[in-house]
Amino acid sequence: MDLATIGNAIISGLLTGLVYGLSALGLSVIFGVIRIVNFAHGEIMVIGMFFALILFRTFGIDPLLSVPLAVVVLFLLGGGAFGSRLSNIVFADRRRPWLISGGLFALGFAMYWLSGHTLLGSERHSAVLNAFIDAAVTAGVVFFVLAGGLYGVMLKRVAHLPEHMQFLLLAAIAIVIVSGSLLAFGPDPHGVDVPYALDSFAIGELIFDKTKVYAAVTAVLVAGLLLAFFKYTATGKAIRACADNYLGAQVVGLNVDRLYAFTFGIGAACLGAAGCVILLIVEVHPYLAPSYTLLAFVVVIIGGLGSLPGALLGGLLIGLSEDLAALWEPSFKSAFSFGLLILVLLLRPQGLLGKASH
Amino acid sequence: MPDRQRIEQEPGAAPGSLTSSFAQRGWRAALAIFVPADVLSTTGLVLLYGFVAFLASAPLWGSSYIVTVGTLVLYAALLGQSWNIMLGFAGLLSIGHALFVGLGAYTAGYLFSTFGLPPVLGVFPAVAISVLVGSIIGFLGFRFSVGGVYFALLTIAFAEFTRIMADHADFIGGTGGLFLKVNQADRGGVDLINLRGNPVMFYYVAMVLALAALILARMLIRSRLGYYWQAIRDDQDAAQALGINVFRYKMYAVMVSSAIAGVGGVFYAFYYNNLFPESTFGIERSIELTLAPIVGGVGTLFGPIFGAFVLTPLGEFITWLIGFLKSAGLIDQSLKLNGLKLLVWGLAVVMIVLFRPRGLWPWFRDLLRISRRPGD
Secondary structure: OOHHHHHHHHHHHHHHHHHHHHHHHHHHHHHHHHOOOOOOHHHHHHHHHHHHHHHHHHHOOOOOOOHHHHHHHHHHHHHHHHHOOHHHHHHOOOOOHHHHHHHHHHHHHHHHHHHHHHHHOOOOOOHHHHHHHHHHHHHHHHHHHHHHHHHHHHOHHHHHOOHHHHHHHHHHHHHHHHHHHHHHHOOOOEOOOOOOOOOEEEEOOEEEEHHHHHHHHHHHHHHHHHHHHHHHOHHHHHHHHHHHOHHHHHHOOOOHHHHHHHHHHHHHHHHHHHHHHHOOOOOEOOOHHHHHHHHHHHHHHHHOOOOHHHHHHHHHHHHHHHHHHHHHOHHHHHHHHHHHHHHHHHHOOOOOOOOOOO | OHHHHHHHOOOOOOOOOOOOOOHHHHHHHHHHHHOOOOOEOHHHHHHHHHHHHHHHHHHHHOOHHHHHHHHHHHHHHHHHHHHHHHHHHOOOOOOOOHHHHHHHHHHHHHHHHHHOOOHHHHHHHHHHHHHHHHHHHHHHHHHOOOOHHHHHHHHHHHHHHHHHHHHHOHHHOHHHOEEOOOOHHHHOOEEOOOOEEOHHHHHHHHHHHHHHHHHHHHHHHOOHHHHHHHHHHHOHHHHHHOOOOHHHHHHHHHHHHHHHHHHHHHHHHHHHOEEOHHHHHOHHHHHHHHHHHHHHOOOOOOHHHHHHHHHHHHHHHHHHHHHHHHHOOOOOOOOOHHHHHHHHHHHHHHHHHHHOOOOHHHHHHHHHOOEOOOOO
């Protein structure tokens, strides 16, 4: 094994690690502020990946360009889910939040389903029309009745539930998302074939894959915007205030419910961006989701749950360790991350850059 | 309301006083295990024995399908009881519980397939290994005061780590899986020593294990140990201030829980006869086994059983319903069954969490006035 191979593994690991970091930011933001461990993390990210896939296959939009769209859509989805206040955020309508967010959710899912069917189901000849009707009827009826009633109250309550109930609720939502994606898109992996898929930059013997470089640059850009948002904007400061002192934030008159919804939206938006970006590197399929949830846990715990720079650092470390472990024995790559996780949990439970909680 | 139930209590009934420990109550306590008149109302007692009679007689009147579903329900109830001891009694959230089940399964399965050690003996090393690993996780976690969410993540990390290691351990088959030999002749008979036999035998084994776990859990929760656990669960600092050795009793909780899970693992191995790291240690398994006790009601004795009796048949019912709708031509034949089933099932769990956050059992119990005292 020569130096160039190792060097390339390091480069590839660091670039992938930045994307992992962006995804982990979504988890860290939500935990840092609302104190919820989002067990549906990878699942929301996979929604982002499918979103970018649909845009690419239908309109030929490059996944990198669909980042802003995914950010907006998943922000609304996440924020709406959390607050039952989608109506609040968007329409300033307090009267029928359940109906509006439930209806939008049903509509969104029906579209998700239909796009999956039209996009990938074209090989089914006569059944296409049939599938349309099925999808529309089932999605419409089942989701409007069930989800419409549920969705509004779903996550807002979660902050006040005991830990294990939060875990179960989010795990159940994860099951719903995975099986919904499975119905809409089927179990096969789908990738995007961008024109620069096989290109690379080369400096001497070191090779930088173009897809990975672009993905990493975008991830850094989005992460930078997020950090700036928290540091400089009034809303960002208010959210940090909520995280530091819940009671104090209420006392000075911050609308904590609304900020929580906003934060969950931001977390989901991060995942939307990360999903678009990672689609350049990885092919998407529904069963990808649980492994990304685990990966993000590993990353944020190593970096420090709730610490934003920590999430990026953890992402870099895990990306690096995966690619270096893959040099030695490819199937061991995640064993290495979990080993690292156990070490960090025992020696420095608050994570490398986390603040000690007591 | 508690007050009304107190009045209904007969004067002669054994007092379920908070201070009397299990050992002090002697033979009356032993009787109380089987006739828990101090806790259950008359309705409750009738229902309890009706339920046990229902379970015991199910293979006599039920079809083989009922027996299979019943076995799964009872197995889920057993694991739920194990998990509930950690979270419901001692307040320790484990999301890597499949690890203990898998270790028990692999140990007994390996000893049987390689050395021919019957599971009746194999259960001892299996439990020993589960408890050992449980103690290691507990020791590391509690010694370094890893609490709450972090402890849950530690259990996931160990489970995933073990899964990947099992993928590479050739002596237990790696990703290819470990298979237990089944002779055609075994299918008809009953061989309890080697745990080979027909589905009805497995049903009864599962039933005995589930009921034994229930009785054990009841003995534990009413013992000194159980009260220590509940004190730690409710307020760890206060418990410590009262002089409870928090570290030691939390360790006991992990050990008891992993021991029961190990026994469950032995059953799993010999019921399915094949073990794969992914389907044994995977996080899906861990999440799956938490569902019954959470849905039933964390910290209650009957919650895990009740949850299992709701969830497993619910899944079967959805499968049937989809099949029925398909054959009636109401939904497209090409619709993938598995995804839809999980979708509806997930939504049902979401609904239960939102509308019955304490679980279904406490609600059901109060509805039928089964219990004399709330919260048991």
